[in-house]
Amino acid sequence: MNSHARRLQAVAVAQLPGERPGRAEVEQAVRTMIRWAGDDPARDGLHDTPDRVARAFAEYFSGYAQDPTEILQKTFEEIEGYDEMIVLRGVRFESHCEHHMAPIVGRAWVAYIPQGRVVGISKLARVVDIYAKRLQIQEKMTAQIANTINDVLKPEGVGVIIKATHHCMTTRGAHKLGTDLVTSRMLGVFRDNALTRQELLGLANSDA
Ligand SMILES: Nc1nc2c(ncn2[C@@H]2O[C@H](COP(=O)(O)OP(=O)(O)OP(=O)(O)O)[C@@H](O)[C@H]2O)c(=O)[nH]1
Ligand SMILES: [Zn+2]
Known part of the structure; x- marks a missing residue:
């Protein structure tokens, strides 16, 4: 295993209280859930489902094995003194709520005002995905998105706005279809300067 792979493994393992369960254990858990739902995991149509669910979970939760601070390490300093707001708008993401493991689908607006260096814009989207x-x-x-960008890039400020639909309250429970949740985290000048914050909120609202 190379040092990069070792580090990724360390990121994932650091968050686990015990040993990571093996694939067979996971597939058995899915069979149990199917039986609990009232169906027969041995019937033809469900035979491959535990394997599919394990692969789907590996995709849904791939962010545990990735380090967002590493993604932001490569920066560009030849920016001719550029010190205005940089806003990546409407980054679509898919996540899962930690209460019901139901999908959260939404968009993130990620803004910062650089201090001497900028990061490749795709890296901002990658940070969103790693946490999602x-x-x-x-x-x-x-x-988490705002704090990570702030800690690594040390910009003048960071603003993150997220609008998302929570399937745990649209397709179950409260059944409030059409609702979305808006959250924001403002740091540095975005927190201290009302005009800067307003400029970002205006950009986000114009894209609702
Ligand atoms: N603040 C916040 N709440 C969330 C988020 N995602 C889901 N929830 C809420 O988390 C809460 C979990 O509450 P519980 O009362 O423990 O769960 P529950 O009995 O399934 O509740 P209901 O969803 O109301 O049926 C619910 O109110 C969800 O709507 C989120 O991202 N932020
Ligand atoms: Zn939920």
């Missing part, structure tokens, strides 16, 4: 591909609540995810 974990069990989440929206408030925590919003704060």
